[in-house]
Amino acid sequence: MLTDYHVHLRPDAPDTTAERFFTAANARLYRETARERGIAELGVSEHIYRFHQALEVWDHDLWRGAAVDDLDAYCAFVREATDLRLGIEADFVPGREDRMAELLAARDWDYVVGAVHFLGDHSLDHPDYDIWSTGQTPDEVWTQYFQWLGEAARTGLFDILAHPDLVKHWGEDRPRPQGDLRRFYALAMDGIAESGVAVELSTAGLRKPIGELYPATGFLEMVLEAGNPISLSSDAHTAQDLGHGYAQALALLEGLGVRELAVFEGRRRRLEPIG
């Protein structure tokens, strides 16, 4: 069984209102497109920062500008007007774990996708708040990123750890550390192993400057050695991108001996054969 769980019903551009994209017709288009591509398990995980309740957790400038929708209206829409699994993409915001826990616990998710998009106020993948404008060295940025990723896992707030080496997002467009990158991956592995969190194989990186799967094969090997399950997603922001690059992702999983994927319902996890 194939999954696509880390999915957005709308692009991140400014004029993408809930009224336009959170519709039964759009959900049907996603479902039909997924079915054509052999994806049986389909869910949505909108960015938490686009809902006004997220400002109770963190009031970053990007969030203040984007937090216009109502989280409960989104949940009600997915439950009542679609047959999709209900998820959310929530950020790891150090020091705000209690507030995020409270926000998450109040809704009946099928799963919560956890992501590290920011290190402090600076973003790993948004050009307006670029971490690479701070003057930190690649080793400093990569060290902090993977430390935070491990801490994110350890919070227990998340069912799935999203795009686990997002720090490479810009590829050749930004500085990169030299040598074997596993010395950075290792910084996240204790937290990942102890939490038991499912780790995402995301094809989104194929559509980004880096042009690679998230995470790198070396990272995935360490996750499998730790015994964590794998979650497969495209991070699509349009129906067209559902299952994008899955042939490449599935070939990698097969090569690594992965035969099962994590499947979620009501925040309970089981493993299903890829088939």
Ligand SMILES: [Zn+2]
């Ligand atoms: Zn993300």
Ligand SMILES: [Zn+2]
């Ligand atoms: Zn996403």
